[in-house]
Amino acid sequence: MRVALVDYDSGNLHSAEKAFQLMGREAGAEVVVTSDPEVVARADRIVLPGDGAFPACRAALDAVDGMTEALRDAVLARGVPFMGICVGMQMLADLGHEYRPTEGLGWIGGEVVAIDAAETRAAGLKVPHMGWNDLVIDHPHPVLEGITTGDHAYFVHSWQFRVANPAERLAHAGYGSAVTAVVGRDNIVGTQFHPEKSQGVGLRMIGNFLGWRV
Amino acid sequence: MLKTRIIPCLDVADGRVVKGVNFVDLVDAGDPVEAARAYDAAGADEICFLDIHATHENRGTMFDLVTRTAEQCFVPLTVGGGVRSHQDVRALLLAGADKVSFNSAAVANPDVVAEAADRFGSQCIVVAVDAKTVTPGKWEIFTHGGRKATGIDAVEFARLAEAKGAGEILLTSMDRDGTKSGYNLPLTRAISDAVGIPVIASGGVGTLDHLVEGVTEGHASAVLAASIFHFGTFSIAEAKAHMAAAGIPMRLT
Numbered sequence: 001m002r003v004a005l006v007d008y009d010s011g012n013l014h015s016a017e018k019a020f021q022l023m024g025r026e027a028g029a030e031v032v033v034t035s036d037p038e039v040v041a042r043a044d045r046i047v048l049p050g051d052g053a054f055p056a057c058r059a060a061l062d063a064v065d066g067m068t069e070a071l072r073d074a075v076l077a078r079g080v081p082f083m084g085i086c087v088g089m090q091m092l093a094d095l096g097h098e099y100r101p102t103e104g105l106g107w108i109g110g111e112v113v114a115i116d117a118a119e120t121r122a123a124g125l126k127v128p129h130m131g132w133n134d135l136v137i138d139h140p141h142p143v144l145e146g147i148t149t150g151d152h153a154y155f156v157h158s159w160q161f162r163v164a165n166p167a168e169r170l171a172h173a174g175y176g177s178a179v180t181a182v183v184g185r186d187n188i189v190g191t192q193f194h195p196e197k198s199q200g201v202g203l204r205m206i207g208n209f210l211g212w213r214v
Numbered sequence: 215m216l217k218t219r220i221i222p223c224l225d226v227a228d229g230r231v232v233k234g235v236n237f238v239d240l241v242d243a244g245d246p247v248e249a250a251r252a253y254d255a256a257g258a259d260e261i262c263f264l265d266i267h268a269t270h271e272n273r274g275t276m277f278d279l280v281t282r283t284a285e286q287c288f289v290p291l292t293v294g295g296g297v298r299s300h301q302d303v304r305a306l307l308l309a310g311a312d313k314v315s316f317n318s319a320a321v322a323n324p325d326v327v328a329e330a331a332d333r334f335g336s337q338c339i340v341v342a343v344d345a346k347t348v349t350p351g352k353w354e355i356f357t358h359g360g361r362k363a364t365g366i367d368a369v370e371f372a373r374l375a376e377a378k379g380a381g382e383i384l385l386t387s388m389d390r391d392g393t394k395s396g397y398n399l400p401l402t403r404a405i406s407d408a409v410g411i412p413v414i415a416s417g418g419v420g421t422l423d424h425l426v427e428g429v430t431e432g433h434a435s436a437v438l439a440a441s442i443f444h445f446g447t448f449s450i451a452e453a454k455a456h457m458a459a460a461g462i463p464m465r466l467t
Contacts, residue, residue: 015284018284051335052334130412131218132465133216158336197289203288
């Protein structure tokens with residue numbers, strides 16, 4: 001099995017690479033960090049990480065010639081299992097509002113809006129939402145196998161994905177109001193938190209993703 | 215509910231842990247990678263490396279440490295010490311750091327924080343604020359390991375760091391650091407209440423009650439300590455259990 005971690009010059013791929021390698025070892029998975037659309041096109045699993053601001057990530061992804069086309073073809077036309085992480089998950093939305101309205105990939109309906117600073121501040125909470133928060137599972141999913149409500153994951157973000165179809169929000173965390181933690185439909189999943197930084201819970205999800213039969 | 219974080223901090227010089235780490239079962243207690251792995255296994259919520267005499271000559275050693283740590287630790291790693299530019303931030307992030315901390319460079323030129331936050335996002339930019347009491351209720355920023363006064367008000371500077379895009383403040387009380395007499399609570403509370411970003415309390419922890427006070431009285435989002443953990447006075451699990459018993463939400467593993 002070939003796992004492609006899409007490198008579009010956005011953030012720290014080293015941690016994600018090591019976590020996928022660790023969990024892929026048993027399955028004999030080959031993990032490659034790549035900015036080559038042809039490598040992505042041949043992959044059996046695709047992971048899109050992302051750190052930083054939504055518009056900068058979107059621009060950086062578009063700047064890799066042929067990458068969004070390769071992703072669309074693999075994920076939408078051929079059903080290759082896909083995982084987005086952090087901004088890589090947020091970019092699944094129709095629209096992001098960070099700095100300025102920016103189109104997402106539009107694979108999971110909804111918009112990325114600010115965590116309401118006034119609301120959280122009134123509740124004594126800080127933004128960014130930074131640290132370990134407990135997950136509430138909304139809908140069971142093969143990638144969440146073995147993960148239960150109350151398990152912790154590591155979040156760090158100031159913007160959140162408001163999912164249009166409640167069936168596509170698979171898990172959330174409480175921070176003032178409910179913050180989307182995991183999204184998914186068909187062969188697509190995304191996590192707001194960092195599975196590669198969430199110890200056993202995150203590693204388990206990565207293992208589940210590698211073994212996922214859509 | 216978001217949990218309060220416990221962050222063990224390792225002071226590193228020339229690739230070795232300074233002051234040593236007194237864990238059993240460590241083959242090489244002076245190796246920061248071994249120590250970080252032990253803290254990961256012990257349930258630390260994050261790990262912090264501070265390069266205490268960062269010079270250009272030994273940067274390669276730090277990158278190597280960060281790379282090796284990222285291969286084995288699956289909790290966030292913050293690295294600070296000698297970070298001067300967004301190029302330094304990028305190099306550390308590529309090596310495997312999750313957050314990078316500015317200190318003296320941010321005091322000399324706060325725009326360096328904005329440049330780094332614009333490029334890499336606020337979530338990975340920490341500003342370390344080292345403050346000393348000048349008169350009761352008034353704190354000043356010191357740089358160069360607490361030797362150099364700047365005349366800059368600590369609360370004002372924390373607000374400026376937030377405005378420039380810092381995602382978090384690592385606040386160290388220079389009066390308390392190394393004293394084991396507890397965090398400087400009025401300082402911690404003044405800064406925590408002045409900014410909307412998380413504040414990590416640092417400097418002075420000697421007992422588990424000090425960790426509790428940092429949160430309940432200092433309003434910190436996370437507590438950092440070094441020697442109480444390194445010397446095995448308390449384990450991470452004991453600290454978490456103590457804080458949870460005091461009513462603070464903790465991630466118990």
